[in-house]
Amino acid sequence: MVAPPLSVPDAVRGYLDHLVVERGVADNTLRSYRRDLTRYTGYLARHDIHQLNGVTEAVVTDFLASLREGDGENPPLATSSAARTLVAVRGLHKFATLDGVTPTDVAREVHPPAPPRRLPKALPLDRVERLLEACGRDDPLGLRDRALLELLYSTGARISEAVGLDLDDVDLTGRAALLSGKGGKQRMVPVGRPAVAALDAYRVRARPGLAIRGRGTPALFLNARGGRLSRQSAWTVLRTAAERAKITEPVSPHTLRHSFATHLLEGGADVRVVQELLGHASVTTTQVYTLVTVDSLREVYTLAHPRARG
Numbered sequence: 001m002v003a004p005p006l007s008v009p010d011a012v013r014g015y016l017d018h019l020v021v022e023r024g025v026a027d028n029t030l031r032s033y034r035r036d037l038t039r040y041t042g043y044l045a046r047h048d049i050h051q052l053n054g055v056t057e058a059v060v061t062d063f064l065a066s067l068r069e070g071d072g073e074n075p076p077l078a079t080s081s082a083a084r085t086l087v088a089v090r091g092l093h094k095f096a097t098l099d100g101v102t103p104t105d106v107a108r109e110v111h112p113p114a115p116p117r118r119l120p121k122a123l124p125l126d127r128v129e130r131l132l133e134a135c136g137r138d139d140p141l142g143l144r145d146r147a148l149l150e151l152l153y154s155t156g157a158r159i160s161e162a163v164g165l166d167l168d169d170v171d172l173t174g175r176a177a178l179l180s181g182k183g184g185k186q187r188m189v190p191v192g193r194p195a196v197a198a199l200d201a202y203r204v205r206a207r208p209g210l211a212i213r214g215r216g217t218p219a220l221f222l223n224a225r226g227g228r229l230s231r232q233s234a235w236t237v238l239r240t241a242a243e244r245a246k247i248t249e250p251v252s253p254h255t256l257r258h259s260f261a262t263h264l265l266e267g268g269a270d271v272r273v274v275q276e277l278l279g280h281a282s283v284t285t286t287q288v289y290t291l292v293t294v295d296s297l298r299e300v301y302t303l304a305h306p307r308a309r310g
Contacts, residue, residue, distance in 0.1 A: 083112035
């Protein structure tokens with residue numbers, strides 16, 4: 001049974017009371033909901049909608065559009081803020097339906113805007129080379145760091161996969177490495193000649209001296225105490241190399257992996273081959289890198305083609 005028509009402000013007050021009394025939401029959350037629903041109430045009033053059962057799905061959809069574009073009374077919101085506001089509106093309408101105030105939940109099929117896709121950050125080739133050269137020290141840790149970064153860029157391995165390698169997982173003669181990825185899935189990947197040379201130098205000239213300080217771990221990459229190198233320490237190696245190379249772009253643990261994939265695709269590699277090398281379960285995950293290369297091509301095209309800017 002549907003209750004008598006209820007004004008929008010009364011419906012909002014009832015919903016906020018429900019959040020406090022029955023849901024026990026925090027004060028900050030309540031203030032956020034009240035602010036978002038005040039904006040919604042104002043929007044409905046400007047469109048001469050004063051009762052909640054006068055709202056349709058099209059009205060909620062138009063309200064969402066106004067959040068992103070602005071409506072004369074309010075500035076546009078970022079995607080995350082618009083999504084948060086819509087959550088409050090959807091909560092209001094769901095509550096009103098369950099409480100018998102409205103016959104149907106008109107906001108149920110109106111979904112929050114998807115956040116913008118963040119493209120992976122890849123370094124240009126010259127900066128990758130500068131990064132690798134920054135590990136040029138000839139001491140044991142310097143040789144280890146160079147081998148680690150060369151391997152990361154040569155194979156596209158995650159840092160966790162690289163530090164998880166044991167000696168037997170790398171075949172320098174066959175120029176291949178066996179990586180253990182997410183879910184325990186293993187994949188064999190090729191290793192380029194510069195990485196093989198760096199790994200050989202590390203294994204012959206540096207690792208034995210580090211190993212005698214530890215307890216005989218089979219790990220390929222060792223720390224100064226002879227134990228397996230941790231992900232955090234590997235990340236420090238990367239960050240230190242970036243500082244030495246004076247690279248101003250943000251450098252994260254995935255930087256060399258992103259650069260590996262982007263440079264392969266720019267060189268003409270098939271996306272499904274790159275998928276296998278990266279260990280992605282779905283090619284859709286890998287295809288985000290094609291957006292990076294398309295952006296690069298578009299930039300070159302815009303600068304070079306006589307009618308690109310028409």
